[in-house]
Amino acid sequence: MKRIGLLSDTHGYWDERYARYLAECDEIWHAGDIGSPELAKRLNDIRPLKAVYGNIDGGELRRTYTDILRWQCEETRIMMTHIGGYPGKYDPRIRKQLLADPPDLFISGHSHILKVQYAPALSCLHINPGAAGLQGWHTVRTLVRFTIDGKQFKDLEVIEI
Secondary structure (H helix, E strand, O other): OEEEEEEOOOOOOOOHHHHHHHOOOOEEEEOOOOOOHHHHHHHHHHOOEEEEOOOOOOHHHHHHOEOEEEEEEOOEEEEEEOOOEEOOEEOHHHHHHHHHOOOOEEEOOOOOOEEEEEEOOOOEEEEEEOOOOOOOOOOOOEEEEEEEEOOEEEEEEEEEO
């Protein structure tokens, strides 16, 4: 069983509450637009960080992280990218990959819109944690915590910062 802290679109903004909310997690996952290598390091100092780069991320972050990440957590296959779209409206850049080998959990960021939605066509859960940073049009900053237990998702929490 693993407790996950998921955030996106920090745009280099550090909030001390990240440490408080993410300290109880086993891993931190960042769905892109990290904004600075320093922010990535601070998150990784709290708990191990898995991340993808986003469209605003510069060379150092692009050399450290990839644009699409696939891995397994517990018995769950994960796919994470920054610009991914939503069920039924996936970004053309990743649509073929998603349809050819659907994950159990698909994570994306970019829109700054919090969304947790089941995708029946892929039999997978889609999570966009919204935006945790200040930059953008959103009015509420969010991150998500949840537990993966084998192939089950449990105890999902939306945290408004």
